[in-house]
Amino acid sequence: RPKCRWNPGVPLGVPHQVMENDIYREMLIPKGSLVFANIKAMSLDDSVYSRATSFYPERYLPKPGGNEEPPFINLAFGFGRR
Incomplete structure (x- = not known):
């Protein structure tokens, strides 16, 4: 995922x-x-990703006590109607 975002x-x-x-x-x-x-x-x-221009794969690790996924985690795979 980090590579796809980057x-x-x-x-x-x-x-x-x-x-x-x-x-x-x-x-x-x-x-x-x-x-x-x-x-x-x-x-x-x-405004969406902190350190957006940095390769920082740790951003995808689960946060303690939270189950929220990073925003647009599957963005590289597209969106909208199929």
Whole structure:
């Protein structure tokens, strides 16, 4: 998992087609547009991962007294409808 987060096999993810007009941050995304989720950028986001640009596999070890998984643990494998 650390390697997949650090260097995802498909950095821009698989394209998804917008099913209906959508507004994102005041920008229209027309129906039929192809969008890409920048998995590489999400994987290196400091607001999600502490020391995001460091190879730190210990972040995936269970925390004492907690059973919460790290955020986006399977992000490198994609998301959305299949």
